Amino acid sequence: MIKIKDVAIEAGVSVATVSRVLNNNGYVHEDTRKLVNDAIQQLNYKPNEVARSLYKKKSRLIGLLLPDIRNPFFPELARGVEDEMQEQGFRLMIGNADEMPAKESEYIETFIQNNVIGIISATSHGDRDHYNNLSLPIVFLDRVSNHHPSVYANGVEGGKIAAKVLLKRGSQTITVLRGPADLPTAQDRFRGAIDELSHSNAKVNVMSTTSFSFEEAQKWAHELFEEFPETDGVIASNDIVAAAVLHEAHRLGKSLPEDLQIIGFDDIPLSSLLFPPLSTIRQPAYDMGKEAAKLLIKLIQNEPVSQKNIQMPVTFIERQTTRKEE
Structure with a gap:
């Protein structure tokens, strides 16, 4: 690994001079600065961001906490965050909490030890003390919090849209899979669907689920x-659960969408690759990630924020697990 000493040797200057160039601190003659920058480029030297932040008392590191990296929806969120942060000159540290509060707390400690200047969290424990006691900006993503800004999709509308589609296309006995009770965004989807179905003549069944994990969906x-x-x-409750329902329906010999219609939620990349391809409610995951990053950067830079809770629109993606509209 290339070190600052290697840059100094290549440029024919002292380590202190290279440090002044890197941190833009103190006088360095322009000819010397060019020598150092040429050496940095030639050696492809990458400064240690943590060390630089400690030296300058100013970090460019952001912590991003995800609840379950195996769920394809969350990498889409993360990509949106990363692209926006990188464009603005920030860097990410990513932690996978596995929906475990203890692991979440450990990652927050790691973030603090590495001098992050802000945290974006997509976990389900936004009102726990390990967030409320922090003195740095926090934005929740695909989650809502009583104490911190957030970016999330319109789950209530998504639930209503799903119910309207099934009713309009002939389903008469509809089962709604209710997501985790401690996750407000999941309950928004459920509430929207039930509100819409309550005005219909359809028979409605409710089945509670406790997570979005692959293991339990089947x-x-x-x-x-x-x-x-x-x-x-x-x-x-999401596309992973919908995929498991689709698989079980095949096993039972049901025809889709003639015998059974299914609507998921999220529009993960897998949805279009299932057989038949899954109709779903799309959350704009990538755009949500970018919006969360923009919001956090404004908070870090003490810029005025007109809207601290940003609700993104959802759309129905019609594929082949729903009947054609008559």
Whole structure:
């Protein structure tokens, strides 16, 4: 690994001079500055951001906490955050909390030890003390918090749209898979669907789920058809659960969308690759990530923020697990 001493030797100057150039601190003759910058470029030297931040008392590091990196939705969020941060000259440290509060706390400690100047969190524990006691800006992403700014999609509208589509396209016995009870965004989707279905003549079943994990989705799909075999329409809590329901429907010999209609939530890349391709409610994950990054940067730089809670629109993506509109 190239070190600052190697740059100094290549440029024929002292380590202190290279340090002054890197940190733009103190006088350096323009000819000398050019020698140092040429050496940096030639050696492809990458400064240690943590060390620089400690020296300058100013960091460019941002912490990003994700709840489950295996869920394809969250890398899309992360990519939006990363692209915006990189464009603005910031760098990310990413932690995967696995929906475990203890692991989440450990990552926050790691972020603080590495001198981050802000945190974006997509985890489910926004009102715990390990956030409320921090003195740096925090933005929640795909989550809402009572104490911190947030960027999230319109889950209530998404639930309503899903219910309207199933009703309009002929489902009469609809099962709604309710997401984790401690996750407000999941409950928004559920509430929107139930509000819409309550004004219809359809029979409505509700099945509670406790997470969005791959491991449990297949079990819930199996239980759904055992408990509610007459189901001809499913509103899933997310695309992973919808994929498990689709798989179980195939196993039971059901035809889609003739016998059963399914609508997911998120529009992860996998959705279009399923057979048949999954109709779903799209959250603009990448754009949400960029908006969260922009909001955090404004807070870090003490710029005026007109809107601290940003709600993004959702859209229905029609594929082949719903019938064509008549």
